[in-house]
Amino acid sequence: MRQLFLTLAIAGTLSAAKAPETIAGVITDTLCGAQHNMKGHSDADCAKMCVKGSGQYALFDGQRVLKLSDQKAPAKFAAQRVKVTGIVDKKANTIKVTSIEAVNQ
Numbered sequence: 001m002r003q004l005f006l007t008l009a010i011a012g013t014l015s016a017a018k019a020p021e022t023i024a025g026v027i028t029d030t031l032c033g034a035q036h037n038m039k040g041h042s043d044a045d046c047a048k049m050c051v052k053g054s055g056q057y058a059l060f061d062g063q064r065v066l067k068l069s070d071q072k073a074p075a076k077f078a079a080q081r082v083k084v085t086g087i088v089d090k091k092a093n094t095i096k097v098t099s100i101e102a103v104n105q
Contacts, residue, residue, distance in 0.1 A: 018087045018088070018089075019087075020085050020086055020087055020098055021085070021086070021087075021088050022083050022084070022085045023059060023061050023066070023083070023084055023085075023088070023095070024061065024081065024082070024083050024084075024103060025059040025060050025061035025062065025066075025081070025082065025084070026059070026060050026079065026080065026081055026082070027047065027057060027058075027059060027074045027077040027078050027079060027080055027082055027100075028043075028047055028057075028058050028059070028060045028065065028078075028079070029046075029047040029050040029051050029055035029056065029057060029058060030050075030055045030056045030057075030058045030065065030067055031050040031053070031054070031055035032046060032047065032050055032055070033058070033060060033065045034060050034065065036079070042079065043078075043079035044078040044079035044080070045078075046079075047078040047079055048075065048078050051071070051075070056068070056071060057070075057071050057074035057075070057078075059082070059084050059095060064093060065093065066084075066088070066093050066094060066095050067092075067093060067094045067095070068084065068094070068095055068097050069086070069094065069095065069096045069097050070097040070100070073097065073100050074100060077100060077102060080102055080103075081102070081103040082100050082101060082102055082103055083100070083101050083103055084097060084099070084100050085097075085098050085099045085100075086098045086099075
């Protein structure tokens with residue numbers, strides 16, 4: 001009986017683990033989100049400057065801004081269309097990033 005309970009508990013834990021998802025969008029920052037308004041600067045420059053301040057890199061998928069766990073890799077993709085793969089936490093609006101790749105436009 002104990003072994004059956006232990007097997008069911010492990011199976012339940014494994015099935016509750018979230019699978020990685022791939023989401024397409026634009027690398028932005030948490031301060032500007034979907035729209036950059038820094039006059040005289042490109043969207044990429046704006047995102048990088050915001051991150052140097054108190055912002056963090058994020059993915060805008062057309063509907064929501066998802067904060068990225070990896071704050072180094074997105075820098076080279078600022079304001080570019082990408083595909084981000086990772087574990088999405090919809091309640092916290094975050095992605096635990098496993099990979100980021102550019103999308104050809």
